[in-house]
Amino acid sequence: MEKSNPFTDRVLEIIRAIPRGKVLSYGQVALLAGAPRGARQVGRILYARGRSVPWQRVINRYGGLSTYKVGTGPEQRALLEKEGVVFTKDGIVDLKKYQWRPGAHMIEKLQLPEDVVFEINRKLPFQK
DNA sequence: ATCTTGACTTGCC
DNA sequence: CGGCAAGCCAAGA
Numbered sequence: 001m002e003k004s005n006p007f008t009d010r011v012l013e014i015i016r017a018i019p020r021g022k023v024l025s026y027g028q029v030a031l032l033a034g035a036p037r038g039a040r041q042v043g044r045i046l047y048a049r050g051r052s053v054p055w056q057r058v059i060n061r062y063g064g065l066s067t068y069k070v071g072t073g074p075e076q077r078a079l080l081e082k083e084g085v086v087f088t089k090d091g092i093v094d095l096k097k098y099q100w101r102p103g104a105h106m107i108e109k110l111q112l113p114e115d116v117v118f119e120i121n122r123k124l125p126f127q128k
Numbered sequence: 129a130t131c132t133t134g135a136c137t138t139g140c141c
Numbered sequence: 142c143g144g145c146a147a148g149c150c151a152a153g154a
Contacts, residue, residue: 026136027136035150037149038149038150038151039136039137040135040150041136041149041150043135044134047135060136061136061137062142065135066135066136068135069134069135073135076135090142092142
């Protein structure tokens with residue numbers, strides 16, 4: 001099982017904060033957890049401890065499901081659809097529409113370094 | 129201490 | 142956002 005370190009705990013905490021019907025990419029979760037280049041680690045953590053959080057709300061940066069590689073793709077899609085997420089004909093999620101944008105309160109609570117906060121504002125822009 | 133792997137991302141066509 | 146090379150970084154062998 002995945003060792004419980006500070007980074008792992010933050011990752012799980014952040015994923016638990018994603019609202020129903022919203023999604024975040026691996027990279028965005030890593031960023032919010034304070035590791036701008038930790039996307040792969042997020043995937044690895046979910047592979048080991050995914051069942052303890054709403055893992056279906058974490059997808060890749062194109063809106064696609066990376067879980068097809070490990071066999072849980074169909075399940076993830078079903079879970080997301082059950083909470084209202086609609087997939088396009090190409091089988092991807094429209095990030096413009098479903099990407100979660102954490103509130104300022106959440107960002108502040110995470111006590112992130114200034115440069116990371118800057119990156120968050122750049123990569124999680126408000127979108128129409 | 130290497131070397132390989134991989135639920136990833138970015139840069140460049 | 143299609144394809145591909147290069148980064149990235151922790152875990153496992």
